Amino acid sequence: MNENQKKHLWWQEGVIYQVYPRSFQDSDGDGVGDLRGITSRLDYLQWLGIKGIWLSPVFSSPMADFGYDISDYRGIHPLFGTLEDFDELLKQVHARNMKLLLDLVPNHTSDEHPWFQESRSSRDNPKRDWYLWYDAKPDNSEPNNWLSVFGGSAWEWDEHTQQYYYHAFHTKQPDLNWRNPEVQQAMLDVMRFWLDKGVDGFRVDVMWHMIKDSQLRDNPPNPDYNPLELPYRQLLPIYSTDQPEVHDIVKMMRELMDQYDERVMIGEIYLPISRLVAYYGVENQGAHLPFNFQLLALPWDAKLLAAAISEYEGALPPEGWPNWVLSNHDKPRITSRVGKAQARVAAMLLLTLRGTPTIYYGDEIGMRDVPIPPEEVQDPQGLNIPDKYLSRDPARTPMQWDNSEYAGFSNVKPWLRLPEYFRRVNVSEQQGSPFSMLSLHRRLIQLRQDEPALHIGEYAPVHADDQMIAYIRQAGEQRFLVLLNLSHRPCYFKAAHEHYKGLIVGSTYPEREGTSISDTITLSGDEGIIVRLE
Ligand code: GLC
Ligand code: MG
Numbered sequence: 001m002n003e004n005q006k007k008h009l010w011w012q013e014g015v016i017y018q019v020y021p022r023s024f025q026d027s028d029g030d031g032v033g034d035l036r037g038i039t040s041r042l043d044y045l046q047w048l049g050i051k052g053i054w055l056s057p058v059f060s061s062p063m064a065d066f067g068y069d070i071s072d073y074r075g076i077h078p079l080f081g082t083l084e085d086f087d088e089l090l091k092q093v094h095a096r097n098m099k100l101l102l103d104l105v106p107n108h109t110s111d112e113h114p115w116f117q118e119s120r121s122s123r124d125n126p127k128r129d130w131y132l133w134y135d136a137k138p139d140n141s142e143p144n145n146w147l148s149v150f151g152g153s154a155w156e157w158d159e160h161t162q163q164y165y166y167h168a169f170h171t172k173q174p175d176l177n178w179r180n181p182e183v184q185q186a187m188l189d190v191m192r193f194w195l196d197k198g199v200d201g202f203r204v205d206v207m208w209h210m211i212k213d214s215q216l217r218d219n220p221p222n223p224d225y226n227p228l229e230l231p232y233r234q235l236l237p238i239y240s241t242d243q244p245e246v247h248d249i250v251k252m253m254r255e256l257m258d259q260y261d262e263r264v265m266i267g268e269i270y271l272p273i274s275r276l277v278a279y280y281g282v283e284n285q286g287a288h289l290p291f292n293f294q295l296l297a298l299p300w301d302a303k304l305l306a307a308a309i310s311e312y313e314g315a316l317p318p319e320g321w322p323n324w325v326l327s328n329h330d331k332p333r334i335t336s337r338v339g340k341a342q343a344r345v346a347a348m349l350l351l352t353l354r355g356t357p358t359i360y361y362g363d364e365i366g367m368r369d370v371p372i373p374p375e376e377v378q379d380p381q382g383l384n385i386p387d388k389y390l391s392r393d394p395a396r397t398p399m400q401w402d403n404s405e406y407a408g409f410s411n412v413k414p415w416l417r418l419p420e421y422f423r424r425v426n427v428s429e430q431q432g433s434p435f436s437m438l439s440l441h442r443r444l445i446q447l448r449q450d451e452p453a454l455h456i457g458e459y460a461p462v463h464a465d466d467q468m469i470a471y472i473r474q475a476g477e478q479r480f481l482v483l484l485n486l487s488h489r490p491c492y493f494k495a496a497h498e499h500y501k502g503l504i505v506g507s508t509y510p511e512r513e514g515t516s517i518s519d520t521i522t523l524s525g526d527e528g529i530i531v532r533l534e
Helices: 035-040 042-048 083-095 114-121 181-197 246-257 273-280 302-315 334-338 340-352 380-384 427-431 437-450
Strands: 016-019 052-055 072-076 099-104 155-158 163-166 201-204 264-267 323-325 356-360 458-464 468-475 478-485 491-493 501-507 516-518 521-523 528-533
Touching (some): 035 042, 042 437, 099 181, 246 264, 273 302, 302 458, 334 340, 340 437, 340 478, 437 501, 468 491
Parallel strands (some): 201 264
Antiparallel strands (some): 155 163
């Protein structure tokens, strides 16, 4: 049976789109995006050709980490709306034949979650063991050297009960003890709650953090530490993350997902490929899609990227489905990283590689990181490490819809500022132009969805050099050659073994579409083309 004949699931065939709810659309005039706002923009996402929408957390939260600190896993934060608003959103998503994914944050809760309130109330509270409480060392120092991702020690002293608790992130995000079966059951119940409502899956936050070394061994120093990075990287987190037992937990979650139809579990995992692919689980009983972050981590270099794609393709387990990501709410946006012209090439790469693409809201119009003045920084990572510019706010600014006063995002001043040039870079401006970044995305998505070779076909590398990457996507007789010039200078491609003939059906310079090619193919700087081969 070839790829073409197998049944593929929606999350394999379709494109996923990440919405950062605070910044997508405000409906109630408080300057913060909300659920009704998202519902009002579903027609746009459908027009764009999106299949699955993943929402960053919308749950009850003190917002110490903008929703990644949850105080009630079953409640919606009033800023975002109500449970009824959520149900309506889900209904409207399904009515458009799209899917809705939620962000599940199982590694830690808010310190204001009743579980932690109980746990910290006394050493003999029944929920004491739900979190990671440890004694100080004899000299009163912390249990070990582990660092918090957001700066400083990962241990916080609790005066009242005279022990430390562990927090991989903010002090207001205590880590749960996933070795405790009650914790496991409580979180599976949370998953069940949303799955029963009809939610189509989860993106699981920091999946590789969920279990820590039971002996609490010190993490070793990182010899490659670069002082521009998070101070957290001074150590190699080999004992605080990616422990073998985490796979039992992932499997447990997967077993629950499998009791429902066609739900998907995506894992947020920042690990080298060899460790990442283990999260597919033995016989693919782990995460359906362990997020593959290579494209947002690697330098934008043709040879490096081609090697990374091959490494990934080669490392995937037999039935493991690939996936690709260019940006998210934690990292710089692709357009800022590689520039406007290369961002178009990047879009073509993302949407023509084998595997599920995830688009970060706003990338489809080429939104850039917006410089946020120091006094306006809100992200705890930025605030806690003020001497380095590590705030994630720049990639979380309001969606630029149109050229009205607040870009169509809100009718009041938004929670994070807009860039001065939003009147030029916005959806309504770009919807009318065939040459816009938005039109490029829409055409690429359409082509991808129309052609089995592009959404489920096989992948074969053809060529890579200092400037360009070439590969083929194929399903049955249908073959597409993708040529991407990752440099600003023109280049040409001459096949070594095969004589390619065909028609250009997609280009970062749309004027070129409809042209036929044969023999040597020349590309402009920053050009990518898709050729339907004869
Ligand atoms: C994940 C989220 C990030 C958050 C962290 C702690 O990495 O993507 O935004 O700060 O987990 O929950
Ligand atoms: Mg609002």
